[in-house]
Amino acid sequence: MIPTGYYIALAAVLFTIGVLGVLIRRNALIVFMSVELMLNSANLALVAFANARQDTAGQILVFFVIVVAAAEVAVGLALLVTIFRTKRTTSVDEINLLRG
Amino acid sequence: MELVIFGITAIVAVIGALAMLLSRNAVHSALFLLLNFSAIAVLYLLLRAPFLFAIQLIIYAGAIIVLFLFVVMLLGAEQVEEERDTLGWQRPVAIIMGVLLLAEVFVVGLGGANLPQAGQQTDFGSPERVAEALFTTYLLPFEVTSIIILAAIIGVVVLHLQEKRQASE
Numbered sequence: 385m386i387p388t389g390y391y392i393a394l395a396a397v398l399f400t401i402g403v404l405g406v407l408i409r410r411n412a413l414i415v416f417m418s419v420e421l422m423l424n425s426a427n428l429a430l431v432a433f434a435n436a437r438q439d440t441a442g443q444i445l446v447f448f449v450i451v452v453a454a455a456e457v458a459v460g461l462a463l464l465v466t467i468f469r470t471k472r473t474t475s476v477d478e479i480n481l482l483r484g
Numbered sequence: 485m486e487l488v489i490f491g492i493t494a495i496v497a498v499i500g501a502l503a504m505l506l507s508r509n510a511v512h513s514a515l516f517l518l519l520n521f522s523a524i525a526v527l528y529l530l531l532r533a534p535f536l537f538a539i540q541l542i543i544y545a546g547a548i549i550v551l552f553l554f555v556v557m558l559l560g561a562e563q564v565e566e567e568r569d570t571l572g573w574q575r576p577v578a579i580i581m582g583v584l585l586l587a588e589v590f591v592v593g594l595g596g597a598n599l600p601q602a603g604q605q606t607d608f609g610s611p612e613r614v615a616e617a618l619f620t621t622y623l624l625p626f627e628v629t630s631i632i633i634l635a636a637i638i639g640v641v642v643l644h645l646q647e648k649r650q651a652s653e
Contacts, residue, residue, distance in 0.1 A: 386490050386530070389594050394494045394527075396589040398520075400582050401501040407578035413510050413556055417517050420548065421501055424524055427536075435531040438608045440617045443533055447618070450543050451629045455636035457548050461555045462640040466647050468559050 391432035398425035412464055412474045416457070423453050490530060497523035514552045521545045535611040 398421060405418025427446045434442025468474055500520030504513045525540040607613065618626055 386486055390490065390494075391527070391531070392593050393590065394497065396586060396593060397498055398501050399589070400586040401498070401505055403585060404578060404582040405505045407582070408575060409505070411510060413552065414504075414513055417504060417513055417552065420544075421504070421517065421520065424521065424544070428524055428527060431528055431531045431533050431536060434533070434609070440608055440613050443536055443609055443614055444617055444622050446533075446536055447539065447614075448625060448629065450539055452632060454543055454548060455632050457551055458636050459639045459643075461551055462643045465555060465559065466643050469647055470650070474559065 388432050388436040392429055395425040395429040395432070398422075398428070410475045410477055412467075412476050412479070415476060416460055416464070420453065420457070423449060486530060490527070493523050493526045493530070496520075497527070510556045511553065514549055514556060517552070518545055518549045521549065531609070533609040535609065535614045 402418045402422035402425065405421065406415050409415055409418065427449055430442045430446050430449075434440065434446075464474060467479055471478060473479070497520050500516045500518075500523060503516040504520065507513050507516060521540060521544040525537050525545065528534075528537040528540055
């Protein structure tokens with residue numbers, strides 16, 4: 385039996401890597417992947433707590449998070465493609481105007 | 485035995501995440517992210533959540549990574565980054581903040597908090613139990629997700645239409 389703390393520690397490490405990805409990388413696609421990584425680490429913590437408390441609700445919440453993440457990726461990548469068509473870049477430093 | 489599997493999977497997950505963060509090529513990043521997602525799926529299996537294991541593999545490893553790879557290759561945006569370093573002093577600050585966040589989570593989560601320990605019941609996460617909860621207690625949120633997905637579809641179509649209008653002007 386693995387202690388719940390191990391899973392929480394792993395989720396914390398993965399979340400921190402995701403935060404560093406958002407802060408350090410300038411490619412919008414990589415920033416997006418880092419956001420997905422953070423969502424995944426939160427999911428891992430939720431499933432670990434669901435297992436510890438023997439409660440299905442945690443898994444249901446993870447299911448909804450995955451649904452929202454899928455919708456978010458679809459819209460976000462469409463936005464990135466649109467931005468790339470007009471500005472020819474995916475660097476978040478170059479994307480500094482609200483108008484297209 | 486379980487601990488050995490957990491250890492190997494955790495190491496694979498962390499290596500996948502770090503390689504995603506550090507690799508210069510966006511295609512490689514997406515593939516390392518796939519490795520990380522697969523490792524997390526194995527952890528779901530260890531946590532007795534077979535339904536989420538399947539969902540993780542189908543939606544994350546299947547749909548989302550393919551979408552990422554597709555967009556990266558469509559844009560040809562593999563290497564468009566960091567010929568010049570525009571971050572300067574912000575990079576060390578970001579690393580310091582990241583380490584601080586990690587230390588904080590460890591202190592709060594593992595030092596002070598009284599975490600519940602894993603229980604013995606084995607079938608609480610079976611697909612039958614998840615489906616039962618999903619279609620009784622959580623039926624309304626389940627229906628609301630259809631609106632979210634509809635909004636996402638409409639959003640993508642509207643974005644694409646604008647693109648076409650700009651192209652024709």
